[in-house]
Amino acid sequence: MCPERSDIYGLTIKQKKFADEYIISGNATEARIKAGYSKKTARSVGSENLTKPDIKTYIEERMAEIDSQKIADQKxxxxxxxxxxxxxxxxxxxxxxxxxxxxxxxxxxxxxxxxxxxxxxxxxxxxxYSMWTDKVDQNSNASVMIVGEDEIED
The missing domain is CATH 4.10.820 (Translocated Intimin Receptor; Chain T)
Structure with a gap:
């Protein structure tokens, strides 16, 4: 990995900063400027950054991680x-x-x-835990065999 690469995603320090700022603001141009890129190219390069697979993966995984921390799970x-x-x-x-x-x-x-x-x-x-229900769970794997009168022996 290059020394300028910052993490497991293979992002440069500026790309990671861009992605982190984008997660906060949702604005690619603003994130690009805050990450230290040129203001002249911020708009075009900001939207281009969002199409790069490494940056896109990083943003998606961080957003999923943030969402999972905010929402209580069943346990x-x-x-x-x-x-x-x-x-x-x-x-x-x-x-x-x-x-x-x-x-x-x-x-x-x-x-x-x-x-x-x-x-x-x-x-x-x-x-x-279905403790308060009067309903009967009728899911069953039992087989039913119907026998006619002529099949019954006395």
Whole structure:
């Protein structure tokens, strides 16, 4: 790999800077200028950079990584709901403290999540595991054999 190449994608330091700036702004011209390229050619070369396979791959993979970090996956959601249901989560609540002579002040305190929130978390978990349904799952692999009267022996 050339010493001017910056990473596994084979991008130069300027190309990586361009790609990172493009991810932030979504504007190829602006990203090109911020990456240190000439303002005169920023527009044409900026759009050209977006067609280069190495840069395009880098941008797509970074965007996917950023998206996956922002969105909770199923495991994270289930762990959070379980934590709420078990009473391991707290929330901040303001309380008023009387100081006398008609004066008071508000103070933030951590309190346990209310029972209604714990019940809601339990219900959501129960729905996930089909615990609260009266419906019968009728998916079956059983074979049915119909026998006529003349085939039955006495």
């Amino acid at each position: 994270e959601v289930m762990e959070y709901l379980t934590s709420v249901m078990r009473g391991n989560e707290t929330q901040e609540q303001l309380i008023t403290i009387g100081l006398g002579e008609g004066m008071s002040r508000a103070e933030a305190v951590e309190v346990a999540v209310p029972a209604r929130e714990r019940i809601k978390a339990a219900e959501l978990l129960g729905k996930r």
